Amino acid sequence: xxxxxxxxxxxxxxxxxxxxxxxxxxxxxxxxxxxxxxxxxxxxxxxxxxxxxxxxxxxxxxxxxxxxxxxxxxxxxxxxxxxxxxxxxxxxxxxxxxxxxxxxxxxxxxxxxxxxxxxxxxxxxxxxxxxxxxxxxxxxxxxxxxxxxxxxxxxxxxxxxxxxxxxxxxxxxxxxxxxxxxxxxxxxxxxxxxxxxxxxxxxxxxxxxxxxxxxxxxxxxxxxxxxxxxxxxxxxxxxxxxxxxxxxxxxxxxxxxxxxxxxxxxxxxxxxxxxxxxx
Amino acid sequence: xxxxxxxxxxxxxxxxxxxxxxxxxxxxxxxxxxxxxxxxxxxxxxxxxxxxxxxxxxxxxxxxxxxxxxxxxxxxxxxxxxxxxxxxxxxxxxxxxxxxxxxxxxxxxxxxxxxxxxxxxxxxxxxxxxxxxxxxxxxxxxxxxxxxxxxxxxxxxxxxxxxxxxxxxxxxxxxxxxxxxxxxxxxxxxxxxxxxxxxxxxxxxxxxxxxxxxxxxxxxxxxxxxxxxxxxxxxxxxxxxxxxxxxxxxxxxxxxxxxxxxxxxxxxxxxxxxxxxxxxxxxxxxxxxxxxxx
Numbered sequence: 001x002x003x004x005x006x007x008x009x010x011x012x013x014x015x016x017x018x019x020x021x022x023x024x025x026x027x028x029x030x031x032x033x034x035x036x037x038x039x040x041x042x043x044x045x046x047x048x049x050x051x052x053x054x055x056x057x058x059x060x061x062x063x064x065x066x067x068x069x070x071x072x073x074x075x076x077x078x079x080x081x082x083x084x085x086x087x088x089x090x091x092x093x094x095x096x097x098x099x100x101x102x103x104x105x106x107x108x109x110x111x112x113x114x115x116x117x118x119x120x121x122x123x124x125x126x127x128x129x130x131x132x133x134x135x136x137x138x139x140x141x142x143x144x145x146x147x148x149x150x151x152x153x154x155x156x157x158x159x160x161x162x163x164x165x166x167x168x169x170x171x172x173x174x175x176x177x178x179x180x181x182x183x184x185x186x187x188x189x190x191x192x193x194x195x196x197x198x199x200x201x202x203x204x205x206x207x208x209x210x211x212x213x214x215x216x217x218x219x220x221x222x223x224x225x226x227x228x229x230x231x232x233x234x235x236x237x238x239x240x241x242x243x244x245x246x247x248x249x250x251x252x253x254x255x256x257x258x259x260x261x262x263x264x265x266x267x268x269x270x271x272x273x274x275x276x277x278x279x
Numbered sequence: 280x281x282x283x284x285x286x287x288x289x290x291x292x293x294x295x296x297x298x299x300x301x302x303x304x305x306x307x308x309x310x311x312x313x314x315x316x317x318x319x320x321x322x323x324x325x326x327x328x329x330x331x332x333x334x335x336x337x338x339x340x341x342x343x344x345x346x347x348x349x350x351x352x353x354x355x356x357x358x359x360x361x362x363x364x365x366x367x368x369x370x371x372x373x374x375x376x377x378x379x380x381x382x383x384x385x386x387x388x389x390x391x392x393x394x395x396x397x398x399x400x401x402x403x404x405x406x407x408x409x410x411x412x413x414x415x416x417x418x419x420x421x422x423x424x425x426x427x428x429x430x431x432x433x434x435x436x437x438x439x440x441x442x443x444x445x446x447x448x449x450x451x452x453x454x455x456x457x458x459x460x461x462x463x464x465x466x467x468x469x470x471x472x473x474x475x476x477x478x479x480x481x482x483x484x485x486x487x488x489x490x491x492x493x494x495x496x497x498x499x500x501x502x503x504x505x506x507x508x509x510x511x512x513x514x515x516x517x518x519x520x521x522x523x524x525x526x527x528x529x530x531x532x533x534x535x536x537x538x539x540x541x542x543x544x545x546x547x548x549x550x551x552x553x554x555x556x557x558x559x560x561x562x563x564x565x566x567x568x569x570x571x572x573x
Contacts, residue, residue, distance in 0.1 A: 009382055009383060009384065010384075012378070012381045012382070012383045013383040013384045013385065013389075015378060016378050016379055016381070016383050016385075016386075016389040017385075017389060019375055019378060019389065019393065020388070020389040020390075020392030020393055021392070023392055023393045023395070023396050023449065023452075023453060024392040024393075024395055024396070026396070026407065026408070026411060026449065027395055027396045027399060027407075029407075029411070029417065030399075030403075030407040041410065042410070042413070042415055042416065045415060045416060045417050045420045046415070046420065048417075048420045048421070048423075048424060052417055052420065053417075093301045093302055093305065094302070096297070096298045096299070096301060096302070097298065097299050097301065097302030099298055100295065100298025100299035100302075101299060104290055104294070104295060104298055105289065106289070106290065106295045112299065112303065115303075115306070116299075116302060116303065116306050119306035119307070119310040119311055120306060120310065121559060121562050121563075122310045122314055122555055122558070122559065123506050123509075123510060123555075123558050124309070124310075125510035125512065125531065126509070126510060126531075126551060126554045126555040126558055127310060127313040127314050127317060127551065127555060128313075129317075129534050129535060129538050129544075129547060129548075129551060130313040130314070130316045130317040130320065130548060130551055131309065131312075131313035133313075133316065133538075133544065134308075134312060134313055134316060149305075149308075149309070150309055152305065153302070153305030153306065153308075153309045153310075155306075158302060182294075183290055183294055183298070184294075184297070211400070212400045212401065214400075214401065214402055214512070214513050214516075215510075215512050215513075215535075218516070219535075219539075230400055230402040230403075233402050233403065233406065234402050234406070234516075234517050237406045237409075237517065244410050247406050247407075247410070248407065250403070251399060251400075251402075251403030251404075251406060251407060252403075254400050254402075254403055255398050255399045255400065255403055258398065259398050
């Protein structure tokens with residue numbers, strides 16, 4: 001008794017749908033909860049009905065409260081400042097180092113690169129607490145620089161870009177050197193334009209790690225004026241209250257902003273590839 | 280002519296420093312210095328209060344870590360947690376990756392549904408899960424629907440750590456799935472065609488083709504996941520505070536607590552050294568295993 005191919009296909013599809021629903025339902029419940037009156041999140045649970053999941057009353061009040069009196073907008077702006085500066089400086093540092101460790105030849109390069117690899121093998125979180133003490137002693141607590149610095153040293157971004165640069169033929173650089181070009185202008189005029197997608201990925205690595213950072217900002221910037229979004233969100237939350245709409249609104253905002261930026265970046269990088277193909 | 284060309288290709292020290300200098304400074308300041316600081320601090324004891332003077336005590340903090348029951352349990356719990364959560368997450372991620380690569384309708388859509396939770400930062404996911412798992416929350420309401428009584432979840436010493444495992448997996452599995460799907464895509468379809476002609480069944484194909492050829496991405500996600508989970512901190516800080524009854528106190532959280540809440544930074548430093556050593560061991564093993572292949 002062989003079942004037909006399409007029957008098998010439908011069975012597998014149903015299984016995939018069930019798995020997909022297990023993952024998406026809690027997220028959907030959270031995102032929808034951002035648009036209902038705060039107390040409705042728990043009040044609508046009993047009796048269990050369609051209304052538990054889907055709001056009967058829709059409101060933007062949670063967002064108004066979060067961005068107004070609860071000052072979450074300021075936290076979002078702090079996060080954006082930290083992320084943008086980290087990405088720009090971090091990509092620049094990583095590209096320079098990647099070029100230095102892949103293209104420029106100098107004595108002891110492999111040893112120095114080995115040191116960098118070993119150093120970055122130490123996961124950041126595991127040394128975050130002693131690092132915070134060092135930063136405190138240096139007076140970097142409650143400063144943007146203190147928040148930004150760990151984000152610009154990304155071993156992953158360096159390795160990733162180095163790997164990409166190694167794939168660019170060395171003859172390009174040698175020809176330019178003989179023509180009298182300096183190393184910096186070769187990096188800027190030849191290697192970087194050839195690496196747009198790799199640079200976008202390096203930017204993404206730095207972006208996400210800084211945007212989602214929690215432990216580090218908690219340690220280094222307790223000043224409310226410097227609070228980043230994840231810290232501000234956790235401050236609005238206690239298990240004892242029953243007004244959760246605002247928490248959901250905050251969670252929705254910090255989840256959506258990277259998604260939107262990623263989407264824009266993706267369009268941007270696709271466009272630049274298309275432009276490059278035109279030339 | 281040759282010498283001139285050589286010197287043109289060999290940059291000066293200033294140029295070299297311009298390229299790799301910033302990264303080297305960052306690596307020293309952001310990784311090596313704090314690790315060194317943790318090692319040296321772990322050898323001291325600073326009594327609480329302004330009058331106390333710092334005292335060199337050698338390895339006494341480490342002896343305490345391995346002999347005082349509370350610390351012993353924290354280390355043991357951290358290891359057990361790692362042994363459970365990592366194979367669980369990667370195993371499930373692999374199953375989901377295999378599932379969404381079957382010949383099914385709406386492949387990309389189901390894949391997206393699994394991926395969407397990974398875009399929620401762990402703080403948001405923890406808060407949402409904390410609300411969902413309340414005694415009057417929707418999860419317990421659903422359990423009631425199928426006749427299972429209300430569960431305490433985060434408020435029970437037996438269930439709190441499992442609840443955290445569930446939360447971390449909810450936002451983690453979709454992320455690791457992406458790497459595994461990419462790895463599976465890299466395995467050419469012709470290998471399977473050949474196996475089919477030889478009459479190999481689905482299970483046989485999985486164990487003798489898929490798993491061996493997936494070794495590198497599988498190893499990568501397993502190690503990356505292990506590092507992430509050793510550093511798991513947010514759910515404990517936001518939801519349980521390491522409790523109830525220390526049941527969710529893992530090394531990472533205890534480092535924070537010893538340093539900032541119990542004012543015992545030297546013990547926190549000893550724990551930092553242990554945790555870092557644990558993570559480095561795992562990463563080193565990965566490099567070993569990956570090199571074997573090449």
